[in-house]
Structure formats: structure tokens, C-alpha cells
Amino acid sequence: MAFNSILYNNPEITYSGESSTIPSCFHDLNLDLMADTLTAGREEYNLKPIYYDRLRSSDEIYYRQDVFKDLENPDLTTKLKLFGKKMQTIRSQEVAAGKLFYKYHRERWILETINYYCNSVEDLCNDLLSVDIKSEGLQSFSAYLKEYLNSDQFKYMSGRAKKILTDLSAIQYSILYRNLRVQVMEYSPATDYAEEIKRSFSRFTESQVKDYRIEYKSYPLEMNDVEAKILDGVVFLYPDVFADLEDFCNKHREYPDRIICTFDREIQFYISYLDFINNLRDAGLNFCYPVIASGSKEINSFDAFDIVLANKLCTEKLPVVLNDFYLGGKERVIIVSGPNQGGKTTFARMFGQLHYLSGLGCPVPGTRAQLFLPDNLLTHFEKEEDIKNLRGKLKEDLVRMNDIIQNATESSILILNEIFNSTTLQDQVFLSKRIMQKIIELDLVCVCVTFIDELADMDRKIVSMVSTIVPDNPAIRTYKVLCRPADGLAYAISIAEKYNLTYKSLKDRLKI
């Protein structure tokens, strides 16, 4: 099976599947922030489209997970990073060489770059062979590399490049400067005059004195007129080697192998993600490789967290609260209620992120997870009122909701965050119950963040989770979301008390 891509395991499909349209759930789940962080400094690889494209089958997911597992070996990652740097150098040298004015100067650079490319690829092949690789992806690529290096084409190019370089480096010539005239001549051996002078004056140079020599730094990417003319002279004297050089450059204009270049880009996806989560691991958080539940909607996760929030907290050296969830048997819906600012939305995001990231084949937050591969990940978070939209907020919400329900199938995942806030409580309860019924009918997996606790009792498919507070100090949130019956206390009062905004406090403050 010929290797095509380290991201996709189906060799027949040449992926044009990467879209550059951002999925609608991306922003709600804060994954756009994560994508920004991951791609910072790697803009040249254009990695974002990879993040927009969720995989379709568990095979593809495990393909990527295996590559990730191989890359957990820091030795391998270091070697791949090195290769990435070399490729960057090659690209920049190519660009620089393209701008060079003098033909033989430019061609020499092209030759050097091609030689560097050949060496880099050889090194990569050796590196891969020296490390223990288990994933199908990397093994397949390694085999591809071996084949490529053994191909006649590559061997010819590599061998010829080295030969021409050797030939060029062996060229020696003499230059005679007389006034404004420069004469380039064939080399004939002669004594080192500087040595002779040194010897002769050695009587006077016994003790350590100042070195008056100027350090001449070499700038091989620059060449001035005079040097170019001298080079022309060398070409005149040794035409064969330079004819070889010209021929070589013409023949091998398109030298980098397409598959290798693709690999160079795609492997950055893995490396950047691992760098990101290793930071969090250093702070004590865990990541795991989720099992993909096929044919079952029993999902669970332990010690998970919102990856974007965790990144922020870790940079500020603050602790991260871990949460679990569990849906077994016929359970499908999680209703999350509880005090404000308790971590409900974070919980919902975490749920969404876990499913999205596992759908990319990545390791996810937590010590253990079994997750579901949805055909669609739909979210409904509160949006700002759009003044151009003449519908009014409630209608807008309902229209969106309708779109979502229309697009949802039983294999979708739906995340709702405080819907229908722009109306009275009675209406809210009515609307929410209706929507919930539809969701239950569809049998899809859903997380709904709401303060309407009645929803939790509607059906056996529904699991109630509540964000908790410290019992002695109701103003303090633990950010732990636990399985509990909804108890109807929104604890908004406690927050109001904290800010002295209860009726009693206000009376005092305003002296009514």
C-alpha cells in the first residue's frame, strides 16, 4: 500500500478534503483560540484547515492516534523537528537563490541547496530507522522514504550533486591584480609568500603582540561585480565543470519530492499539538487516547478539563479543576444546572472539545475516555444581538434552533447553552420543554446548560448534573460538576449578597 499522507490513511483518496470553512461549533467551543495558539509561529504550514476537517471513521482516528503515540517519544520528535528546520532552510535558500543576479553564483546555490536536501532526506530516513516505530503511518512513510532513496532518480541526482560539488571545490586558480587590471589564470603551485615573510621577519616577531589581521567574514550569498567577473574567468578556464553545473540545475529544477514536502507540513500538525499539551502535562494535567465507541452511545470521561481554559490557567500558575461525565445504557442527555459562575458553560465546552478533538485523532484531556464519533457537532451558545437582524432575539434563537434540529440526526451531538433567555420564565420553560422533547425523540446525545431544573425530570434518558459550591461558604464555587438532582437553588442570591445588592443591603446603602 503506497504511502500518501501521514494524516489520512486512505491512499485512494487524495485529500482535497481539507476545507477552509470554519465549522460553526468552532467559536462556541473556543477552539478558534486553541487553533490560534497552536499555529502561532507556524503560519507557513497553513495548518488551520486540518483542524476544520473532522475525521469520518474510527479507522482514520486510530491511524492518527498511533502516530501520536509514536511521537510521544521525545527522541523521534526532536529528529522530526530538526528535519522541519532543514526544510525551512531549504525553502528560504531557494528563495534567496532565485534573487541572485549572477548566473554561476545562483547555480552554485541551487546545487548546494539540492545537496542539502539530499542529505536531509537521507538523515531523516536513517533517523526513522533508528527509532522504534509502531504506527502504520510512520512505518509506511519510512518504507516510502527507503524506496525513494533507493530510486534511480534520487540516486542519480544525489550522486551527481555531490560529484559536481567536489569538482567545484577542487578548482584552484590564480589571480593577478595589477592596478585596475585583474587576470585570472590557471593554478600553478607556488610558495606561500606570507609564510616566507613571516619566517624572514621572525627575528622581530618573538613576543606576543597585537594581531593586525582583519577578519574577513564570508558572505556567500553576496557577490559583487568584480567577484562575478573573476568567476566568469574561472568558468572560462574550466568550462566543463560549469557546463555540468548548468545542465544539472536545468534538469533538477523540480527536485523536492511532493510526498516528502507534504509530510513535512502534515507532521507539524502532530508536533504542534504535542508541544501544546506537553506544556499542560508539565503542569500536572493528564491526557489520554480515547476509545471510539462504535455502535454505542455509552460515553464517559474522567478527570477532564476545558483545554483552552486550562492553558490560560497554567500560564498564570493557577489550579485546574477536573470533571467527569458518564452516560450509560439509554442515557443521552445531560442537563447541567446550578449556581451562576459555577463552571456549567465550561463543562459544556469541555464536553464539546473532547468530542471534537477526538474526532481529529488527537489525545484528549483526562485519564480515561470513551467517546462517540458524531456526524455533526452542533452548538447553540448565546450570541450578541445583531442589529441588522430585524427578527428580535427570541425569534432569532428559535430560527437557529430550528436549523439545528433540522440538521441533526441520531448520530449528532448537540450542545445548548442557556437557550431562550430573552423571554419570560414561563415562556422559557414552555419552549425548552418542547425542544427537549424533540431531542429525546431523536435519541441524539446532548448537553444542555440551563437553570430550568424541571427539564431534568422529564425523562429517563436525562442525567442531571449540578455545579457545586462550598457548603460553608455559599459564595465560593468549586467548579466541580457532579451528578445530582437539580435542586432549584440558583444561588444567585449568594452572589448578590456578596456584592451587597440584596434588598436589605440596598436599603441600608441607599438610606430609603
Place this chain on the structure above:
Amino acid sequence: MNVFLLYKDRDFHLNQQLPWNEQALIRDLELDTLFSAMAGSDKFLHEVAEHTVLSGINCDMETIMYRQEILRDCINNQSVVKDLFSLANDAIENEKARPWGLFNKWPSSILRRSLHAMRMYIIILKSLRNLAEENHTKFRSEGFNRFFERILSDLSDDYFDEIQGHLESLKFPDGILVSTRLGNGNKGSDYLLHKPVPGERGKFRKLMEDFIYRQNQEERLLWMAWLLKTDRESYTFSISPRDEGGIRALGKLKDEGINSVASTLAQSNDNILGFFYMLKTEIGFYIGALNLHKKLSALNEPVSFPVPVADGPFIHTAKGLYDACLALTMGKQLVGNDLGARHKKLVIITGANQGGKSTFLRSIGLSQLMMQSGLFVPAVSFTASLADSVLTHFKREEDTSMTSGKFDEELDRMNTIINNITHRSIILFNESFSATNEREGSEIAGQIVSALLEKNIMIFFVTHLYEFAHSFFSRNSEDYLFLRAGREADTTRTFRLTEGEPQQTSYGEDIFYSIFKPDKESETLN
């Protein structure tokens, strides 16, 4: 090319460390007078004299004898030595006088300057060689013999020719020839400079070439090819004189080729200058000695070469020892003293005021320093052990910073001295601890001296403290010597010191009456 006239096998450096108490020594022993006598008004010679005499305390026996021999040679060949000195001076002055222009570190400028300087040095080096040739047989000392030997062998006629040849080639009359290999980016790397082979093309052809190339800037013109055919395949082009950038680039390439030789030449210049500077310094010492010799002889004062003794218990014997600085200051011959201190550790000097005690003490210190730096000494004869430091504890004025009283200050200085004592120190005490009453002073002096005597240290103590002097006298030790400043019956001082028991009076009366002339009618003031 080495001088090695102060040390047998190394250079003398003016910046070497001087003894920690150099200021005290200069002050107490009036050394400035000595240095001025050696240097005249020349500031450089003064510095040389100061450094050589003061650092002499570190010289070993071999070095001292080495220098004595050289000094003898100098005395016998004064004009040659003076010529050597002015040669070195000329080289240095010429170098200073040359205008360097704007500081330019590029190899072509460095080469140009260095060639110019080298030509000047060659002339002076030739004179040096001639001087050596004419005079080396007149010198006996190891130092001078080896010095002249080196000059004659290093600066032969053949060598001068060789150098001259190089100086001409380094003007590159036939152009700069380099060879190189093709490096990164197809630019030249590792340039090696070669001497262009002259006569590769005949003179006529050279002229033709120059003419043709002036006419046409093109690389090769076919119809001229037969004229310009050279022995080797070549490719030639010219830079237009109006092409500023090209000329600059060409200059840089040429510079890269001559980088190494320019530096070598500049380094050689530095070293030659260094050699002359060293020569001026080391000869400067002997010039100073000659000046001193002349001045003392003019006063009819005797000088002689001392005999240093390396190890064993201290020996100090002298005949006709006098304080040279005093003689120079007063401009007349002084009374000399004899001293016979064999295996003595303590010499206590008492006696008449203005009797020459301090003078004697100074003459001891001065002679010690002069001997150890290889000079002659102000005496008819002088034999002394080598010391590794000379320490002085003389009277000082009241502390102008008013931080301590006089006695405090004396003890403070004593403390510093103790901190810096070495195995073979010579300490000169001049009326120390007299800033308090006699009883206390004696007690303290006694304690300090007793402690010091337990170490291998030589002490000379001028004092009026009778109890202190007497207590040591009574011990009747073989290790102690007691000298007294004499007084004639008519109260004139002899300025001679003789052995004698300390006495209770120092004949202050005499001095009193010499100032306050006794009136026959007025009452006595006893």
C-alpha cells in the same frame, strides 16, 4: 632580539611591582636625590632609576654580579654606552613623530605604514650593527658580550639584504598574485599570497599590455590575442577608473590577499619598537649609574663595588661608608664611617645630637638598596648580606588629618611593618617611640625589638631612650653591637661613630648653647 642587560635571561619591565613601602623608603632615605642625580632632568631616566633601585631588593646574587660586571664595562666605555642610548632614543622619537593620519585598519594602509616604518628602523638597526662591530672587543662582561653577539649574528649584511629585498617586493611592483580555491557560492576562499614571478613576460610585452588595456576595457580582443598570448591560459578584465563601486570591491579583494603579510610587518614593527624601548630602559639604568659616578667623583667621594653575601647570619662591614644623598645635597665630601657588624642581629646607635646618627642609618639603607640593584656603593669597601626587604621606621610630622596622635601613628606604622615582614628583613629605626615619655617608650621598644630578634631579622636602631639601650647592653650578648656618635671636648661633632656604651646624655646642652649664646651677665638657664 633581546637586550637582557638587567637580567641574564629575561626582560626588565617598568611596570613590575615595587615594594609596598616604596613611598616610605623614598622619603626616609631621601632617594629622590639619588634618582635625580642619576637622571638629571630626564623624566624617563628618573623613572628607570626609581624602578631599578627599588626593585633591586628582589635581585638574587647572580643578577647582582651580572649587573656589576656590565656596569664596570660601562664605566670603561662611556661613549659607546651613550651612543647605544641615543640610537634607541632616535628610533622611539622617530616613531612618535610620524603622522599616522586617520586611523585606518585596512591591510593596504597597514602595509604602507609598516613599510615606511621598517625602512626607518633598518637604518637605525644598521647603525646599531656597526656600533657593535666596532666596539664589541672592548667589553668584558657576559651581558654585553652576549648582547653584541646576538646583534652581530641577527643583523648580518646578508640579512639586511634579504629584508631590503622583501621591502621592495612588498610594494608589489609587478602586481599582487594570489591563488585560491573555489568555495561557497563559487567565491574564492583561503587566499594565498605569492610572489609574482618577474620576467614572466618581457618588459616590452608588459608595456604593450598596459598600453592596450588602457585603450580598451574589454576582456579579450581577438585581433590582439596573438600579442597578448601568455604562457598560461588566462582571462583578463579591467575596472573602469570611474567605477567607484568596482574600485572599492577590487581594493577589498586585494586587501584580503595581503592581510597576512600586512599584519606580519606591523607586528615586526611593534617588536622592533619594543626592542628599542627595552634597550633604552635597560641602558638607561647604566646611564644613570654613570651620571651618579661622575657626580660623586666630582666631590672626591669614593665609590666601590660591594661584595654581596648570599646566606648565613647577617654581615655588614664597611670602610668609609657615607650618605651619598647628603653628599650630593650638600655638594661636598663627607666624613665616612667604618662598620664591623659580623653576625650581629641588633645594632643600637646612641650619642650626641647632630652627631651623624640618622645620616649613618640612611647610609646603611641606601647602600643596601644600591648594592642589591647592582650598583656601586658610596664607600671605600662594603660587604653585606642580601636582604629581601628594607623597612624603615622614621619620625613623621604630626598627622595633618588629626586622626591620631603621634604615638598612635608610630604604633600604627609599626603594625603595618609587622604585617609585611619577610624572612630576611632589615629594619631601620630612627628615634622610634620617642613621642611618649622615656619609660613607656623604652618598654615598648624593648618588647618589639625582643620579639623581632627571635626571627632572623637585622635591626639598626638609632635612639635616645637610655633605659632601652642600656637594658640590651646589659645582656652582654654577642649578637648585639653598640655604636656612639662622638663629640670632641670642644663640643664639635666628629660625625664618626665608634663602639661604645650608651650614655645618659646626648649632649643636648652643647646645641642649646650654640643657639642661645650664654650672656656673661645673665643667669644660667640650667
